Amino acid sequence: MTKQLLVITGATGSGKTTVSHYLKEAFQIPQVVTHTTRPRRHNEVDGVDYYFETPDTLAQKHLVESVSYSGYQYGSSHEALDLAWQKAQLISLVVDTKGAQTYLETFPEEASVLFLTVSETDALITRLEKRKDSPEAIQKRIQSAEFKRDLMLPSHLNQRATVLVNDDWETTKQALATLIATLKN
Ligand SMILES: Nc1ncnc2c1ncn2[C@@H]1O[C@H](COP(=O)(O)OP(=O)(O)OP(=O)(O)O)[C@@H](O)[C@H]1O
Numbered sequence: 001m002t003k004q005l006l007v008i009t010g011a012t013g014s015g016k017t018t019v020s021h022y023l024k025e026a027f028q029i030p031q032v033v034t035h036t037t038r039p040r041r042h043n044e045v046d047g048v049d050y051y052f053e054t055p056d057t058l059a060q061k062h063l064v065e066s067v068s069y070s071g072y073q074y075g076s077s078h079e080a081l082d083l084a085w086q087k088a089q090l091i092s093l094v095v096d097t098k099g100a101q102t103y104l105e106t107f108p109e110e111a112s113v114l115f116l117t118v119s120e121t122d123a124l125i126t127r128l129e130k131r132k133d134s135p136e137a138i139q140k141r142i143q144s145a146e147f148k149r150d151l152m153l154p155s156h157l158n159q160r161a162t163v164l165v166n167d168d169w170e171t172t173k174q175a176l177a178t179l180i181a182t183l184k185n
């Protein structure tokens with residue numbers, strides 16, 4: 001079985017998690033559950049959306065990579081990756097652009113990158129408000145260096161990423177159907 005990994009990246013609020021959930025629902029593509037030390041959001045479930053960790057428990061994991069994002073630690077483990085690949089040949093993973101670069105280097109045969117963006121940056125903030133992120137969390141995030149970095153496709157992902165402008169959900173679903181058909185063929 002040829003293992004494939006769709007790495008979904010882009011700015012906060014660009015729709016990475018939404019796309020990943022849709023791929024699971026519409027195409028039975030399992031998502032790699034990653035680890036974080038940030039607090040759980042109101043609708044998140046431990047072990048489903050993330051493994052919620054303390055800095056000490058995160059340090060005990062066998063991580064492929066880890067990053068600091070807006071003041072918290074995030075990391076993806078070999079265990080979670082293997083668990084997803086046991087379920088299907090093609091799996092998805094949501095990471096920041098630094099993580100996407102690491103995956104391209106670590107899994108050059110298996111990984112392809114989907115970079116999500118929007119036409120108007122203000123839409124990202126509206127979406128975080130709609131997601132019910134607290135005003136404090138939104139402010140902290142949009143002032144972070146990571147937020148500014150992930151607004152644009154980084155040059156190291158140039159030529160290696162499919163760019164999808166996620167303004168309109170119906171258009172996005174059509175683009176995803178085309179992408180998944182290409183990956184599966
Ligand atoms: N095409 C779209 N049109 C309008 N709203 C959208 C669209 N795609 C996603 N959203 C909404 O935007 C919000 C943010 O989406 P999501 O959580 O998937 O973003 P994300 O990129 O995973 O963000 P983060 O990196 O902060 O976790 C959600 O409320 C989601 O329902």
Ligand SMILES: Nc1nc2c(ncn2[C@@H]2O[C@H](COP(=O)(O)O)[C@@H](O)[C@H]2O)c(=O)[nH]1
Nearest residue numbers: 034035067069074075076094095096098099
């Ligand atoms: N490099 C990694 N990035 C990750 C991982 N898990 C999530 N993320 C990215 O962090 C930010 C913030 O996520 P949020 O859920 O707090 O909004 C976002 O860009 C995620 O894609 C990981 O294991 N490695």
